[in-house]
Amino acid sequence: MTTILLLGGAVAALAAWMTWRRVRTVPVTIDLERSHDTFHAHVELPEGVTVHEGDEVRVHRAPHTLAFGEKYTMQSTATVSHASWPRRVLQRVLGVSEVTSLYEVGFEG
Secondary structure (H helix, E strand, O other), X not given: OHHHHHHHHHHHHHHHHHHOEEEEEEEEEEEXXXXXXXXXXXXXXXXXXXXXXXXXXXXXXXXXXXXXXXXXXXXXXXXXXXXXXXXXXXXXXXXXXXXXXXXXXXXXX
C-alpha cells in the first residue's frame, strides 16, 4: 500500500512539473504589413526575453484585419509562458521527429 502511495505521489509530482509554467507580461512592438511586395506580421520581444521549445507567446490587442497596401506598427503587451524543463525536452524530441518526417521524399521513374 505504501508503494502505491509513493508511486502515486511521484506521478503527481512529475505531472505538476510537466505542466508548470512561468508566466510574465512584457511590452512588445508589433510590425504588420500587407502589400504587393510583402505580407508579414512580426513581434519584437524586449531584451532578455528568449523563447524556447514549448514556450508560448500570446500577443494582446493586435489588429484582426489589415487592408491591402497598409503598414502598421504599434506598441502592445504579450504574455510569455515559459515551459518547464521536462516539457522543453519533450517538445525538442517531438519537434525533431516532426522535421525528419519532412525528409520523406520519393522519386518515381
